[in-house]
Amino acid sequence: MSFTPPPPPVFAGENYNIWAVKMRTYLQAHDLWNVVLNDTEPPPLRANPTIAQIRQHNEDCAKKYKAMSCFQSGVSNVIFTRIMACDTSKQAWDKLKEEFQGSDKTRQQQLINMRRDFENLKMKDSETIKQYADRIMTTVNNIRLLGEEFSDQRVVEKITCLNRDNKLVLRTIHL
Template sequence: MSFSPPPPPVFAGESYNIWAVKMKTYLQAHDLWNVVQNDTEPPPLRANPTIAQIRQYNEDCAKKYKAMSCLQSGVSDAIFTRIMACDTPKEAWDKLKEEFQGSDKTRQQQLINLRRDFENLRMKDSETIKQYADRIMSTVNNIRLLGDDFSDQRVVEKIITTLPEKCESKISSLEDSRDLSAIPLTELINALYAQE
């Protein structure tokens, strides 16, 4: 049974980082990501190539156009006009990345702001554990989408140390049954949900 992936995700100008992750995976599924990433031409054929070598060379040359087709199909018409003059898939990818993700300096500033937001998060009295966990994970996922390696253990520590007093008994009972310094994030959240 062969795998037939769905059409590429379409980027319309919102949530670039999420689209970029999906599109990268889409291109990898089609064995086209290296063409986008490296922007290299296949080496020229040697003298007296075999039929197999000619076929391979033609397939390698076509990858550039297949990748470009995927990128062009993966953006709305309004975004397409920004990359239609690009000659290579790498040029189109880099143009979208620069415009919608910003420069390294901009991304660094976004990371600083998101880390500050993370550090300032506290559970509100009116919030449920699920709502608080969703709020934390939204910030953490945005940090990860910008390429920062943000450990689950750091999130676990954040949740444990910022729960309000009304949750003290939940944390105490968890401490009695599990090692909180090594508990997986999903296990912590599920245990807190169960007690809520």
């Protein structure tokens, strides 16, 4: 039996952070992520290369086109027009990141807002613990999607210590 890899995830302009995680994993699975990160050309062949060195060089050269192909296949036609002038997969990655995630300053402001949202989350009277935990996890996952470390311990503390009518309620929630 042979394994046919799935096509890359397609980005249509919404949920960039989720697409970026999926695309990074897709490229890593195909040994192409370093091509995006490093954006370097393979060194030229030495004089009198062996067949194995020639094959390896050709494979390394092809990786940059494979990575770019993944990007072009992994975006809708509307998004494709934004990256079609990019010469490298790193340029395409950076362009999409800048446009859809914003600058570092924008990202930092989003993180500040989400951390504040997390700290201000309170369980509603009409809400089950499961619903409350889901709201917490949505906020935490959005923080993590922006690249911020967020410990499970902080999440557990938020979920397990609920103060309702001045009574401490302890529950076990599996993350």
